[in-house]
Amino acid sequence: MSRGAKTPRFVWLxxxxxxxxxxWIEGRPAAWDGASxxxxxxxxxxxxxxxxxxxxxxxxxxxxxxxxxAAVTNLSxxxxxxxxxERVADAHDARMTRLRLTAAGHEAGIQAKTVxxxxxxxxxxxxxxxxxxxxxxxxxxSAVVLGRPDKS
Numbered sequence: 001m002s003r004g005a006k007t008p009r010f011v012w013l014x015x016x017x018x019x020x021x022x023x024w025i026e027g028r029p030a031a032w033d034g035a036s037x038x039x040x041x042x043x044x045x046x047x048x049x050x051x052x053x054x055x056x057x058x059x060x061x062x063x064x065x066x067x068x069x070a071a072v073t074n075l076s077x078x079x080x081x082x083x084x085x086e087r088v089a090d091a092h093d094a095r096m097t098r099l100r101l102t103a104a105g106h107e108a109g110i111q112a113k114t115v116x117x118x119x120x121x122x123x124x125x126x127x128x129x130x131x132x133x134x135x136x137x138x139x140x141x142s143a144v145v146l147g148r149p150d151k152s
Contacts, residue, residue: 014142021119028115035108039079040116041065042072043109046085046101055088055098066147084108 025037035043045064046056058076062069076099079085084105090096101109124132 010142021123024119024122025115035079035082035084035105035112037112039075039084040109040112042075042079042099043084043101043105043112046099047106047109055100057090057096057098061099079105 022037042061042065045061049056056064058069058072061076062072065072076085076087080087082104083102085099086102088098088100090098127135
């Protein structure tokens with residue numbers, strides 16, 4: 001940054017952008033067809049495992065989504081009620097519950113992916129590949145730095 005230039009207010013800008021993105025997403029309720037934006041991450045995670053291995057434990061999902069297992073349990077209960085996922089007992093550990101997508105969950109995931117691809121294209125419009133790579137690197141850096149335990 002050049003001498004005398006003010007550092008952008010990144011916290012405010014990121015929060016403002018996040019709120020605008022959520023308003024955009026929430027403004028398209030019909031596009032989600034039974035799945036909420038919050039549920040999209042779990043849909044994508046399970047779909048990404050492929051049809052042969054689309055089972056995942058609550059703990060695996062929590063780790064991948066970087067949330068508490070209780071949050072995944074609550075989310076999965078709502079998704080099960082909406083018939084997007086089903087709970088399956090683990091074949092090797094009776095204490096463990098696994099989740100898998102239903103046919104409706106697969107369809108909702110495809111629709112959510114389409115909606116989010118539209119949003120991503122809208123956000124990327126007007127930027128070069130190099131600029132987008134810098135933004136992506138900064139956001140990833142922020143997540144890593146803020147995810148570390150504070151040593152102060």
